[in-house]
Amino acid sequence: MFALEPGSTGPALRAWAQRLPSRPRGIVLMSPHWMTRRPTVTTGERPATWHDFGGFPPALYALTYPAPGNPALAQQVLDALAAAGIGAQADGERPFDHGAWVPLMHLFPAADVPLVQVSLPQAPAEAVYAIGRALARLADQGVLLVGSGSMTHNLREFFSGAAADVGYVNTFARFVEDAVRRADTDALLHWADHAPQALRAHPTDEHFLPLFFALGAARWGERPLQTEWLSREVVGGLLAMDAFALQPAGTAV
Numbered sequence: 001m002f003a004l005e006p007g008s009t010g011p012a013l014r015a016w017a018q019r020l021p022s023r024p025r026g027i028v029l030m031s032p033h034w035m036t037r038r039p040t041v042t043t044g045e046r047p048a049t050w051h052d053f054g055g056f057p058p059a060l061y062a063l064t065y066p067a068p069g070n071p072a073l074a075q076q077v078l079d080a081l082a083a084a085g086i087g088a089q090a091d092g093e094r095p096f097d098h099g100a101w102v103p104l105m106h107l108f109p110a111a112d113v114p115l116v117q118v119s120l121p122q123a124p125a126e127a128v129y130a131i132g133r134a135l136a137r138l139a140d141q142g143v144l145l146v147g148s149g150s151m152t153h154n155l156r157e158f159f160s161g162a163a164a165d166v167g168y169v170n171t172f173a174r175f176v177e178d179a180v181r182r183a184d185t186d187a188l189l190h191w192a193d194h195a196p197q198a199l200r201a202h203p204t205d206e207h208f209l210p211l212f213f214a215l216g217a218a219r220w221g222e223r224p225l226q227t228e229w230l231s232r233e234v235v236g237g238l239l240a241m242d243a244f245a246l247q248p249a250g251t252a253v
Contacts, residue, residue: 009231010106024144030213031099039088040119050095065101070114084134132216147214151240153207164237218246
């Protein structure tokens with residue numbers, strides 16, 4: 001519902017995108033809604049908008065995000081992964097899932113920035129970080145690399161009508177924020193062991209792992225970074241909508 005109910009996070013994303021010194025030449029995004037055994041890259045020229053969900057208001061299914069694909073950028077992604085020893089494959093038919101197009105509707109509502117998706121492999125955080133790290137040079141070439149997910153994602157609690165528990169949600173989210181800012185690699189790579197109520201925040205890990213794609217793309221832990229937290233919104237007292245940007249220290253954005 002984030003597409004129709006932007007809350008405070010949607011405007012925060014839009015405001016950040018408007019401050020960029022130039023429009024990205026492309027976006028490479030990892031979504032929790034495309035999981036594969038082997039990393040896979042979209043190579044289609046005009047992927048469709050996929051409404052990969054059910055039981056929501058009709059207005060949500062009327063939305064489209066007609067961003068173009070970019071086969072040339074997709075090939076750069078495939079080549080960079082291969083150079084890093086990460087075997088990946090191409091998918092020319094995959095549509096854009098809602099983990100991609102919903103947040104991008106707020107970042108770039110005109111849908112005029114080409115988009116390439118990279119699948120989330122069934123692998124630990126270190127492997128997801130390595131995928132982002134392999135693509136880090138693209139950021140120097142005008143490409144925006146995005147990890148799309150959710151800071152907390154216990155939908156069973158959310159849809160069961162469980163009482164709001166902002167305290168637990170904020171405790172988990174602020175643990176992650178602190179670890180990101182301090183570049184505490186042990187705390188984050190082993191988050192299930194260290195983060196407070198980690199398994200309550202994420203009964204399954206697919207909505208958390210794209211964080212490590214973004215961290216790898218920023219070369220987090222290897223160089224000084226400028227970290228800007230864009231949103232700490234909590235929806236329904238249970239779903240943390242944290243969004244943040246990582247850039248090299250001294251970047252004027």
